[in-house]
Amino acid sequence: MKEIPVRELTQVVKELCMESNYNLREDVLLALKDSLEIESSKIGRAIIEQIIKNAEIARLEELPICQDCGVVNVLLEIGQDVFFVGGSIKEAVNEGVRKGYSEGFLRKSMVDDPCFDRKNTGDNSPAMILMSMVPGDSVKVIVMPKGGGSENVGVIKMLLPGDGPKGVKKTVLEAVKNANASSCPPIVVGVGIGGTFDSVGLLAKKALLRNINERNKDERYANLEISLLEEINNLGIGPGGLGGKVTALSVNIETRPCHMACLPVAVNFGCCALRSAEKVL
Template structure:
């Protein structure tokens, strides 16, 4: 016999979502998360290259100025990637979730004096939409009656260095290691190191890429819950930092602040691996409604 068949849906008004998204966009552009700042501070203390150290000192100075004077940390205020975890007992009223989010992005970028970087058609007209819409929106249905929003303003310099490969399953950790190192070394200074390296392994092609994006939103210093993955993250981070690329690729011992790996079961024939790089301005902002 079914237990409780009367489910109480919790109503959230679209306007509330719009207001929250606008607020998050502005905050994300100006205030670097504490975990990333702590990561930059650790890097500054440990950096062996004097030039690399100088770069890190100036990046930390930039963090202070941005917060104090409400100037965006970086002029590339990104593609606005929004991850929405929608509780299955949430009922959105007063408009669609998608429209509400886009209205929030438009408002946040316009009223916050953030850069509009989105063009309407990717290979045709490429006319700027003037308010950074549309956002790239990922929705997941989760248990509960809350709406959890994560805003990730993702810069073009690092996003353009993304790589994906489906490897022969036998290549395993060695294959993944080589692919991650190659991706980072070839990218040089373009993605603005020190990086947060997101690695998505498993699932299908598009899911591995989504996992890599999710991985860059994990706080710097928070390790994988899975022991083998956690060890692999440590091993990879040591190797990435042994590349010598360094802060802004001027040479040095800090090329990445973290390597975050997310995994998912996959097909017997496949080993999908996605690498999504996040710059040192690893901006993200969360809220729950």
């Protein structure tokens, strides 16, 4: 059994909060640079160039890529042979968020009550924490800040089994059309299919963590990703919603089994500042 002091988890979460907000993911940055060869719109190209320049300045100066430093999603893949000592895992994660957002001069966006008081917690806690048990004696810590703009346009629909792939495509395309410029394109579209009402949204969000150059391992879903990407880019929304060929950089689909009477579908958007960072303890 491997023991890990919770203070180490706090330190890692703190570092990842800052790293993810300062450094645009390499796969996203490269895709943006490649998209300049595709985008024919003069305005669209200018927007993409500004996004790239902004990301480079943020990395160099250790400044937030975006003014919305987001709610912190923390995914912990905990080896079954690991034992945390010295305190609460949940409190250790939230302390890491507090330190990261304070020491990293990151904007705090969390409010304590969702409907009535809406008072800012002042330290960007609590984080949205997901823990899963995996084989081994290590812990993978993934931090994913998620801004309000890309979250507000997310969609969950409970389709019927007969709706099939056509129903999934219709749901995704309608979500992108309705989001338009609000999702801050060029976007990455995370799609969850299957599970239940409460799990399919998380599935769509986890799809955004996959490298955007990797297709789904199931050829059927890989082809659906490619087809959706083509149709989304044919919508003409373009960078910044001002028209063009590059509305999305990728469509990532993740699936899981579901009830025979259900076909849950969720769409979660990753804006042009799609952020995540990870480390193994």
